[in-house]
Amino acid sequence: MAKLKTDCFNLEYTLECGQIFRVNKQDGWYYVNAMDKLIKIRQNGDTIEYFGANKPFITNFFSLDVPLKKIIKEINRDDNMKLATKEYEGLRLIRQHPWECLVSFIFSAASNIPRIKSCVDGVSKYFGKKITVGDFESYTFPGCGEINDTQKLEKARPGFRGKYVYEASASINENHLESLRSMPYEEAKNVLKEIKGVADKVADCVLLFSLDFMEAFPVDTWINRIMQELYFENNPVPKKEIRTFADEYFGRYAGYAQQYLFMHARNRTK
DNA sequence: CGTCAGGTAGCCA
DNA sequence: TGGCTACCTGAC
Numbered sequence: 001m002a003k004l005k006t007d008c009f010n011l012e013y014t015l016e017c018g019q020i021f022r023v024n025k026q027d028g029w030y031y032v033n034a035m036d037k038l039i040k041i042r043q044n045g046d047t048i049e050y051f052g053a054n055k056p057f058i059t060n061f062f063s064l065d066v067p068l069k070k071i072i073k074e075i076n077r078d079d080n081m082k083l084a085t086k087e088y089e090g091l092r093l094i095r096q097h098p099w100e101c102l103v104s105f106i107f108s109a110a111s112n113i114p115r116i117k118s119c120v121d122g123v124s125k126y127f128g129k130k131i132t133v134g135d136f137e138s139y140t141f142p143g144c145g146e147i148n149d150t151q152k153l154e155k156a157r158p159g160f161r162g163k164y165v166y167e168a169s170a171s172i173n174e175n176h177l178e179s180l181r182s183m184p185y186e187e188a189k190n191v192l193k194e195i196k197g198v199a200d201k202v203a204d205c206v207l208l209f210s211l212d213f214m215e216a217f218p219v220d221t222w223i224n225r226i227m228q229e230l231y232f233e234n235n236p237v238p239k240k241e242i243r244t245f246a247d248e249y250f251g252r253y254a255g256y257a258q259q260y261l262f263m264h265a266r267n268r269t270k
Numbered sequence: 271c272g273t274c275a276g277g278t279a280g281c282c283a
Numbered sequence: 284t285g286g287c288t289a290c291c292t293g294a295c
Contacts, residue, residue, distance in 0.1 A: 018276070105276080105277095106277095107276095108276045108277080109275095109276080109277040109278060109290095110274085110275055110276085110277050110278080110290080110291090111275060111276065111277085111291095111292090111293090111294095112274095112275055112276070112293085112294065112295090113276075114293085114294065115275085115292080115293060115294070116276075118293090157291085157292070157293080158291080158292095159290075159291025159292050159293090160278095160289090160290045160291045160292090161277095161278095161290095161291080162291085164278090196278085196279080197277090197278070197279085198277095198278085199277065199278050199279085200277090200278095201276075201277060201278085202276095202277075202278085205276085218276085220276045220277080221275080221276070221277090222276070223276090238285085262276090266276095
């Protein structure tokens with residue numbers, strides 16, 4: 001086991017804000033899957049304790065190197081944001097593996113978190129390898145090209161999203177996704193949107209949650225609703241206009257603003 | 271037991 | 284470009 005002292009980090013909010021799906025809580029520990037890793041982790045005050053990964057991985061994965069206080073300062077543009085960032089203090093964006101992130105969010109279309117989780121778990125179970133940490137057992141996530149059997153894929157119950165995942169697995173390789181990092185935001189987004197099953201929202205999730213584009217602002221139904229309420233006097237507004245507004249209003253860290261607003265919007269009705 | 275969902279593709283004006 | 288609608292299926 002390793003320990004690490006953190007600053008301005010909340011493990012619970014970070015893992016339970018809906019950006020990542022393969023998370024399980026058991027006996028006070030979180031079990032987090034990330035491609036071929038299974039991490040066992042918990043937080044005690046400022047300190048995190050973990051198994052299954054080394055310090056560089058943990059630091060990078062949980063964005064512990066990102067200057068969150070500075071970011072919060074920049075996105076706290078009004079009282080609503082100050083409330084949301086205070087409410088979920090320490091929430092950080094996770095740097096997921098681009099391929100796992102892409103598949104997860106293709107699954108997310110017109111779905112809900114329990115079902116998305118079930119699809120991602122299913123794909124892991126039917127295409128991944130068994131992995132354990134302590135007495136917890138799960139499966140690794142299959143790499144690009146490894147989701148190559150439609151009958152097995154069907155067992156994950158993806159519905160109409162299955163064909164998109166199958167096609168993506170057949171046509172994409174990891175280098176293709178990694179190469180997006182060096183592109184400008186708009187260009188990287190357009191490349192992602194060439195993938196069937198990927199349009200604005202999913203592309204923005206992949207850019208924000210796995211490729212370090214912190215300006216990406218995914219507009220889903222929750223964000224659509226809360227943004228209209230807070231900034232458009234409850235008037236119906238096209239999602240495109242919401243993205244444009246967010247870009248100008250929140251700036252280069254709009255993605256962080258999005259995640260705090262998402263939590264704020266979702267949890268008040270829960 | 272219906273309704274509807276963390277959207278998107280395809281089609282048409 | 285902008286506005287439909289069908290789409291799998293299981294949570295609620």
